Amino acid sequence: MTISEFQKLIESIYLERDRARGRDATFVWFVEEVGELAKALGRPRADGGRNLREEFADVLAWLSTLASIAGVDLEAAASEKYREGCPKCRSTPCAC
Amino acid sequence: MTISEFQKLIESIYLERDRARGRDATFVWFVEEVGELAKALGRPRADGGRNLREEFADVLAWLSTLASIAGVDLEAAASEKYREGCPKCRSTPCAC
Numbered sequence: 001m002t003i004s005e006f007q008k009l010i011e012s013i014y015l016e017r018d019r020a021r022g023r024d025a026t027f028v029w030f031v032e033e034v035g036e037l038a039k040a041l042g043r044p045r046a047d048g049g050r051n052l053r054e055e056f057a058d059v060l061a062w063l064s065t066l067a068s069i070a071g072v073d074l075e076a077a078a079s080e081k082y083r084e085g086c087p088k089c090r091s092t093p094c095a096c
Numbered sequence: 097m098t099i100s101e102f103q104k105l106i107e108s109i110y111l112e113r114d115r116a117r118g119r120d121a122t123f124v125w126f127v128e129e130v131g132e133l134a135k136a137l138g139r140p141r142a143d144g145g146r147n148l149r150e151e152f153a154d155v156l157a158w159l160s161t162l163a164s165i166a167g168v169d170l171e172a173a174a175s176e177k178y179r180e181g182c183p184k185c186r187s188t189p190c191a192c
Binding site for chain 1 (some may be wrong): 097098099102105106108109110112113119120123126127130133134137145148149150152153154155156157159162163166167168170171172173174175176177178179181182188189190
């Protein structure tokens with residue numbers, strides 16, 4: 001799945017509601033998910049890692065919806081910055 | 097670019113260093129980038145939105161490297177949770 005396809009998938013599920021909530025309130029929800037990821041990272045994986053995978057998925061979903069609200073194409077932004085290697089030294093691996 | 101391709105790109109640039117730094121220290125860097133995204137979201141886009149696009153790219157890059165350190169395939173996690181619509185109500189758009 002491309003980054004763009006995922007962003008569009010999340011738009012189709014949530015964008016109308018997220019846009020109505022507003023950018024700043026949606027950012028608060030995003031940060032809440034970042035907190036849940038922190039919790040999942042620090043815990044034993046008694047469930048085979050399912051909760052941890054879900055928290056990564058949630059942070060990516062909220063980042064995508066934030067980008068949509070802000071009018072940012074996440075795949076274009078990611079590709080633009082990183083496709084040539086480290087944006088600072090232009091090397092892979094980074095040699096900064 | 098698929099989510100997996102982006103995760104592998106970031107691995108090729110940064111994973112060795114990020115893994116050596118460790119999961120928790122890398123999480124701190126990730127959160128620093130979340131803070132920079134917050135700042136960029138709240139500012140006027142005098143540069144045509146370039147800084148904002150870069151901050152979205154950075155948060156995605158640090159989320160990817162965290163997933164790699166934790167052994168999580170970000171695309172599989174995202175697809176598993178969201179491909180059928182809202183994970184709670186199974187509807188698109190979400191009807192929760």
